[in-house]
Amino acid sequence: MIESPYVPILELTRGDTIESVQFGALTVVDPQGRLIASHGDPNAITFLRSSAKPFQALPFIIAGGHRHYHLTRQEIALMCASHSGTDAHVAVAVHIQDKAGISEGNLMCGVHPAYDKATADAMLLRGEQPTANRHNCSGKHTGMLAFAKMNGEPLDSYLELYHPVQQRILHAMAEMGGLPVEDIHLGVDGCSAPNFALPLYNAAWAWARLADPSSLSPQTAAACQVITDAMTAHPEMVGGPERFDTELMKLGGGRVVVKGGAEGFQNIGILPGALGPGSGGLGIAIKISDGDLSGRARGAVALEVLRQLGLFTDTELEPLSTFGPSKPIQNWRKLTVGELRPAFHLSVKQPTP
Numbered sequence: 001m002i003e004s005p006y007v008p009i010l011e012l013t014r015g016d017t018i019e020s021v022q023f024g025a026l027t028v029v030d031p032q033g034r035l036i037a038s039h040g041d042p043n044a045i046t047f048l049r050s051s052a053k054p055f056q057a058l059p060f061i062i063a064g065g066h067r068h069y070h071l072t073r074q075e076i077a078l079m080c081a082s083h084s085g086t087d088a089h090v091a092v093a094v095h096i097q098d099k100a101g102i103s104e105g106n107l108m109c110g111v112h113p114a115y116d117k118a119t120a121d122a123m124l125l126r127g128e129q130p131t132a133n134r135h136n137c138s139g140k141h142t143g144m145l146a147f148a149k150m151n152g153e154p155l156d157s158y159l160e161l162y163h164p165v166q167q168r169i170l171h172a173m174a175e176m177g178g179l180p181v182e183d184i185h186l187g188v189d190g191c192s193a194p195n196f197a198l199p200l201y202n203a204a205w206a207w208a209r210l211a212d213p214s215s216l217s218p219q220t221a222a223a224c225q226v227i228t229d230a231m232t233a234h235p236e237m238v239g240g241p242e243r244f245d246t247e248l249m250k251l252g253g254g255r256v257v258v259k260g261g262a263e264g265f266q267n268i269g270i271l272p273g274a275l276g277p278g279s280g281g282l283g284i285a286i287k288i289s290d291g292d293l294s295g296r297a298r299g300a301v302a303l304e305v306l307r308q309l310g311l312f313t314d315t316e317l318e319p320l321s322t323f324g325p326s327k328p329i330q331n332w333r334k335l336t337v338g339e340l341r342p343a344f345h346l347s348v349k350q351p352t353p
Contacts, residue, residue: 004023004289005025005040005041005043005044006023006024006025006040006041006044006287006289007023007024007025007039007040007344008021008022008023008343008344009022009023009024009025009026009039009040009288009297009301009342009343009344010022010024010288010296010297010300010301010340010341010342010343011340011341011343012329012338012339012340012341013329013338013339013341014329014337014338015337015338019338021343022288022289022290022292022297023040023288023289023290024039024040024264024286024287024288024289024297024301025038025039025040025041025042025044025200025286025287025289026038026039026040026200026284026285026286026287026301026305026344027042027200027201027203027204027284027285028204028282028283028284028305028309028346028348029201029204029205029208029282029283029285030208030212030280030281030282030283031205031208031209031211031212031213031214031215031280031281031283032215033178033205033208034349035201035349036282036348036349036350037309037346037347037348037349038200038201038346039344039346041200042199042200042201042204043199043200043201044199044200044287045185045197045198045199045200046197046200046203046263046265046287047185047187047195047196047197047261047263047265048195048196048197048198048203048261048265048267049189049190049195049261049262049263049265050082050136050137050189050259050260050261050262050265051203051207051259051260051261051265051266051267051285052173052195052196052261053079053080053081053082053137053140053259054080054210054227054228054231054257054259055169055172055173055176055206055210056140056143056144056169056173056193057076057079057080057140057143057227058169058172058176058220058223058224058227059147059165059168059169059171059172060079060143060144060146060147061076061223061226061227062172062219062220062223063147063150063151065143065146065147065150066226068150069096069099069100069146069150070099071096071099073229073230073233073234074092074230074233074234074237075092075095075096075099076226076227076230077230077231077233077234077235077237077238078092078093078096078139078142078234078237078238079096079139079140079142079143080139080140080227080230080231080238080259081136081139081140081237081238081239082136082137082238082239082245082259082260082261083115083136083138083139083237083238083239083240084114084115084116084119084136084239084240084241084243085113085114085115085116085119085120085130085134085135085136085240086114086116086119086240086241087119088236089133089134089138089139089237089240090133090134090138092139092237093133093138093139093142094133096139096142096143096146097142097145097146099146100142100145100146100149100150101149102142102145102146102149102155104131104132104133104138105132106145106155107132107133107135107138107141107142107145108141108158108159108192109132109135109137109138109140109141109191109192109193110132110135110190110191110192111130111131111132111134111135112130112134112135112136113130113134114130114134115136115240115243116240116241118241119134135191136191137189137190137191137193139237140191140193141158141191141193144158144159144165144166144169144193145158147165147168148163148164148165151164151165153165159192159193159194161186161194166193166194169194170184170186170194170196173196173198173206175220176205176206176209176210177198177202177203177205177206178202178205178206179198179202183198184196184197184198185197185198190262200285200286200287201285203267203283203285204267204283204284204285205283206283207257207267207268207269207283207284207285208269208281208282208283209224209283210224210227210228210257210269210283211224211228211257211269211270211271211272211281211282211283212269212271212272212280212281212282213225214272228257228269228271231249231257231258231259232249232252232254232256232257232271235247235248235249235250235258238258238259244258244260244298244299244302244323245258245259245260247319247320247323248268248299248302248303248320251312251316251317251319251320252274252311254271255270255271255273255274255311256268256269256270256271256274256306256311257269257271258302260298262291263291263292264286264287264288264289264290264291264292264297264298265285265286265287265288265298266284266285266286266287266298266301266302267283267284267285267286268283268284268286268302268305268306269281269282269283269284270282270283270284270306270309270311274311275309275310275311282309284302284305284306286298286301286302286305288301296340299320299323299324300323300324300325300326300327300340300341300342301324301325301342301344303317303320303323303324303325304324304325304326304342304344305346307325308345308346308348309346309348324340324342325341325342326339326340326341326342327339327340328340
């Protein structure tokens, strides 16, 4: 019998009885690669999905693409986004495309309805069909195309793993995660771009370095700073109205950089100084084993990790109470019949100097 890397991480009660349990694993790592805390197996291998987007933008920023095209922080944030497809998101995507000399027609991400309900409803009323720029990954794809265009590389094959853009991204992901390239498992994401599976430990380490890149080369460290500055300055571009990543970064006020991915994956970077004067950065990787299709687990678990690490107090987390970390379960008459609550306690190891 194969032992699962996942353990109980969230539970729902009805009355005084635990009715349902969701399983998962999480890891907290510092920029030097030291394991600070974990729950479940830190070596569980899983796909980052959209949590990889900052690293998919990283080689472009290292190469000076943002300066080449005179991109704003708002535009850089959209390149790291799983945006909601609002008119504001589309306008920013179009601005990048105009600067890069590409068009929406070059995007190979596919098409889906806007995530933002108000936007989707308005489009329906005016008979407007969604196009590629409404896709949550249109910023990422626009960035990849802009990178290829800057280097005079083919646009029609920019998603192929052999393409120079994808090879640079793969090597950047390996470097940030502290893994040989050959140890990264590859797959195709929902938007048709290559995606990466690696141990939770290495995913957390990559995010620790993104948040606190002081141990990296000056060029890479500066690029990481550009990305985190953009994402934290414009969290509305990274997600959208009422989206977890956006709301958490707004609450964090520059202390955390956040990006979730499909199938119950979540990464968080805690920036230097956020946990007190002189504190270093941390990276957090969370995986909900069943994919969290209900959407109830990932945010609750993430907030509980941050609470236990001491980044937020219970009072400070009240604006995000719709996500957790604990919240009442109500029936159709709005009677409280149970509770959603985290099912873990972290033993946090203080990093040594």
